[in-house]
Amino acid sequence: MATRGATSRDDWVRVPTSPEHGREQVAAVAGGSDRHDPVDVVKVVQDRGDPARRALEPMAPAVLTAVADEAHRHGVPVVAHWGTPADLAELLEAGVDHLQHLEPRGPLDGWPSGVLETMVARGITLAPTLAVTEPLFDDDTARTIRRRVLDVHEAGGTLLAGSDTGMPGVAPGRGLLREIELLAACGLTAREALRTATTAPAAALDLEDAGVLSPGAVADLVAVRGDPLTEVGALRRVGLVLCRGVVVGGRGHRTSRERRTGFGHTAHEGA
Numbered sequence: 001m002a003t004r005g006a007t008s009r010d011d012w013v014r015v016p017t018s019p020e021h022g023r024e025q026v027a028a029v030a031g032g033s034d035r036h037d038p039v040d041v042v043k044v045v046q047d048r049g050d051p052a053r054r055a056l057e058p059m060a061p062a063v064l065t066a067v068a069d070e071a072h073r074h075g076v077p078v079v080a081h082w083g084t085p086a087d088l089a090e091l092l093e094a095g096v097d098h099l100q101h102l103e104p105r106g107p108l109d110g111w112p113s114g115v116l117e118t119m120v121a122r123g124i125t126l127a128p129t130l131a132v133t134e135p136l137f138d139d140d141t142a143r144t145i146r147r148r149v150l151d152v153h154e155a156g157g158t159l160l161a162g163s164d165t166g167m168p169g170v171a172p173g174r175g176l177l178r179e180i181e182l183l184a185a186c187g188l189t190a191r192e193a194l195r196t197a198t199t200a201p202a203a204a205l206d207l208e209d210a211g212v213l214s215p216g217a218v219a220d221l222v223a224v225r226g227d228p229l230t231e232v233g234a235l236r237r238v239g240l241v242l243c244r245g246v247v248v249g250g251r252g253h254r255t256s257r258e259r260r261t262g263f264g265h266t267a268h269e270g271a
Contacts, residue, residue, distance in 0.1 A: 014026075014029070016059065016063050016066075016067060017063075018063065019062050019063050019065070019066035020066070021063075022059075022063045022064075022066040022067040022070065023066050023067070023069075023070040025067075026042055026067055026070040026071050026074070026076075027070060027074070029042070030042065030070070030071055030074035030076045031074055038074070038076070039076060040076070040205075041076060041077050041078070041079050041098075042067065042068075042071040042076055042077075042078050042079070043078075043079040043080070043081065044059070044064065044067060044068070044078060044079070044080050044081070044091075044096065045058075045080075045081045046058045046059060046064060046080055046081065046082050046087045046090060046091050047081060047082060047083040047084070047087055048083060048084050048086060048087055049083065050083075050105060058087060058090070061090050061093065061094065064090055064091070064094040065093070065094040065095070067094070068094040068095045068096055069095070072095070077097040077098060077204075077205075078094075078095070078096040078097050078098070079096070079097065079098040079099075079100060080096040080098065080099055080100065081100050081101060082099060082100075082101065082106070083101070083103055083105045083106065084105050084106065085106065085107060085112050088106065088107075088112070088115065089112070089115075092115065092118055092119075092124070096124065097123075097124060097125070097204075098124065098125045098126075098127070098160070098204065099119075099124060099125065099126045099127070100126075100127045100129060100162060100164075101127075101128065101129050101133075101164075102126065102128035102129070102130070102133075102145055102148060102149065103133065103145075104137070104141055104144075104145070106148070107148055108141075108144055108145075108148070110148075110151075111148065111151055111152075116151060116152060116155040116157060117155070119152065119155075119157050120155055120156045120157050123158065124157075124158075125157075125158040125159070125160050125200070125204050126149075126152050126157060126158070126159055126160065127159070127160040127161070127162030128145070128149050128159070128162075128183075129162050129163065129164040129179070130145070130146075130149070130179060130182040130183070130186075131163045131164065131170050131175050131176075131178040131179040131182060132163065132164040132167040132168075132169070132170050132175075133145070134178070134182065135169060146182075146185060146186040146187070147186075149183070149186040150186045150187040150188075153186070153187070153188060153192070158200055158203075158204065159183060159188070159196045159200065160196055160197075160200055160201050160204060161176060161179045161180050161183060161193075161196040161197035161200075161201070162179065163175030163176045163178065163179040176197060177235050177236060179197075180193050180194065180196065180197055180232055180235065181193075181232050181233070183196055184232045190228060190229055190230050190231055190232045191229045191230075193232050194228055194229065194232065194235075198211040198212070199211045199212060218244060219242055219244055219245035220242065220243055220244060221240075221241075221242040222235075222238060222240070222241050222242075223238075223239045223240040223241075223242075223250070224236075224237050224238055224239055225237040225238075225239050238250060
């Protein structure tokens with residue numbers, strides 16, 4: 001709902017102009033009456049931008065609250081893009097469920113009073129998307145951002161591995177692996193970092209058959225060389241990839257086309 005450069009006339013994004021309009025838009029996508037099946041999540045963009053470079057116009061708090069309330073009325077969680085502490089305060093007041101990104105415009109000098117307690121009490125998750133911002137920060141800024149991530153973890157908050165794949169320099173697969181490594185570099189153990197990409201997102205999405213190794217769970221598995229519970233780097237040494245129990249990649253595996261033609265190597269090797 002709303003994003004930079006969007007207008008209320010665009011059909012690729014929703015730009016609510018009033019609380020009532022916001023409710024109508026959410027009901028259309030969450031209720032499945034907007035030419036599509038019901039959405040799984042509603043994502044809002046609440047970002048004032050950077051006044052020194054480019055200021056943006058966030059949604060009015062009343063509109064934001066209406067959007068979140070209507071989404072929850074349909075049983076749909078709300079994911080939020082944010083930039084500044086003011087954006088964050090409005091999102092928490094509106095009742096969002098998940099936060100994405102962590103930039104210097106945010107709590108570089110420390111989390112505002114009460115924010116971490118609110119996040120923990122309400123189970124609000126944070127996906128800091130460190131992989132996409134890593135090339136942009138100097139060493140001091142990177143260390144501070146990592147400290148803020150660790151603050152969330154130490155407070156008992158839930159971190160999720162989200163790479164923001166599609167952004168420049170963040171490739172599918174490799175971006176996620178880098179995000180897990182960066183979360184470990186924040187001070188999480190290898191086991192804790194691995195959870196941010198497995199059990200934690202499954203729980204956040206209320207998926208009981210994903211993110212775990214157990215009877216009846218979806219058999220989407222990656223076998224690696226080494227122990228990723230003690231060394232996250234082992235995740236890059238892929239031995240075998242299964243999708244719903246079927247081998248689709250790994251060292252020595254060839255696709256059906258490669259078996260027919262005799263050309264190519266597995267696209268998953270080293271992913």
